[in-house]
Amino acid sequence: xxxxxxxxxxxxxxxxxxxxxxxxxxxxxxxxxxxxxxxxxxxxxxxxxxxxxxxxxxxxxxxxxxxxxxxxxxxxxxxxxxxxxxxxxxxxxxxxxxxxxxxxxxxx
Amino acid sequence: xxxxxxxxxxxxxxxxxxxxxxxxxxxxxxxxxxxxxxxxxxxxxxxxxxxxxxxxxxxxxxxxxxxxxxxxxxxxxxxxxxxxxxxxxxxxxxxxxxxxxxxxxxxxxxxxxxxxxxxxx
Numbered sequence: 001x002x003x004x005x006x007x008x009x010x011x012x013x014x015x016x017x018x019x020x021x022x023x024x025x026x027x028x029x030x031x032x033x034x035x036x037x038x039x040x041x042x043x044x045x046x047x048x049x050x051x052x053x054x055x056x057x058x059x060x061x062x063x064x065x066x067x068x069x070x071x072x073x074x075x076x077x078x079x080x081x082x083x084x085x086x087x088x089x090x091x092x093x094x095x096x097x098x099x100x101x102x103x104x105x106x107x108x
Numbered sequence: 109x110x111x112x113x114x115x116x117x118x119x120x121x122x123x124x125x126x127x128x129x130x131x132x133x134x135x136x137x138x139x140x141x142x143x144x145x146x147x148x149x150x151x152x153x154x155x156x157x158x159x160x161x162x163x164x165x166x167x168x169x170x171x172x173x174x175x176x177x178x179x180x181x182x183x184x185x186x187x188x189x190x191x192x193x194x195x196x197x198x199x200x201x202x203x204x205x206x207x208x209x210x211x212x213x214x215x216x217x218x219x220x221x222x223x224x225x226x227x228x229x
Contacts, residue, residue: 001171033213044204044219045155051212088155092208092215096170097157 002027002091006100012108019076021103023089028069033093036065036074039102040085048087049074081107110134112205112220119226120199126192126225130205137186138163143208144188145216146179148201156201160208161188195227 003026013019023034032052037045047056049065052072062077076083084107089100116128130144137144145160159169161179169177178191192199202222208214 031213033215035215037216044222045216046219047215047217050215050217054211056217090155090216092213095168096172099155099157101154 001096002029002094002098004089004091004098004100006087006089006103008103009101010104010106012106013079014108015079015081017079019074019079019083019105021074021076021087021105023067023072023074023100025070025072025091029072029091030093032068032072033091034065034067034072035090035092037088037090038083038085039088045088076105079105110207110218112207112218114203114205114220114223116203116223116225118224119228120195121229122196122227123194126190126195126199126227128190128203128205128223128225129187130189130220131185131187132207133186137181137188138183141210143168143214144179144181145206145208146190147204147206147216147219148199149204149222150198150201158190158192158203197227199225200227201225 005024007022034052036049039045053065064075066073086102086104088102111133113131120126143160146158161167176193181188204222206216206219209217
């Protein structure tokens with residue numbers, strides 16, 4: 001199974017700053033089948049990105065994704081107060097689907 | 109817009125079977141090409157994919173749970189279900205149902221709100 005390692009575990013930033021979240025896979029993710037989800041306390045995860053770089057419906061363009069192979073990045077260009085949450089990457093190129101352990105983006 | 113809602117007992121005794129149901133609204137569970145999935149999240153921890161069922165009824169399970177998991181469809185009620193047998197405290201988690209859609213690969217696009225299941229005597 002593909003193990004996804006996210007870094008950093010916690011990221012402390014201020015609104016307006018740029019956030020860069022990393023997701024590294026233990027082996028190549030086929031066809032860049034990688035998604036990013038945002039989860040707020042007490043809520044279900046929400047799809048942000050799929051195919052590594054495609055924004056899901058309704059996701060603002062301050063969110064962008066990049067990467068291929070084993071290294072992927074989620075970038076939030078200018079943080080808004082509602083962006084502070086936990087972010088998970090997930091690969092869906094092979095079974096079983098696996099998730100990273102999450103990055104907690106907190107207000108500094 | 110499709111909506112999913114989990115339901116089931118909040119408390120299950122060890123060694124018993126955990127039964128959960130996901131009710132889908134806003135569309136037929138058999139229309140289109142979708143997988144219907146279960147994912148769980150222990151308190152304060154990350155997400156674990158349990159398995160999925162296609163509209164045709166074919167299934168895929170996480171090998172770590174495969175011997176204990178059954179996912180099925182009830183098309184007459186527009187629902188799909190999870191049964192997890194021989195549960196232990198390690199199965200205590202929030203359980204989510206979700207839909208997988210295809211766009212150059214199958215990914216989870218809609219999720220239910222989740223339901224907490226506690227395994228305890």
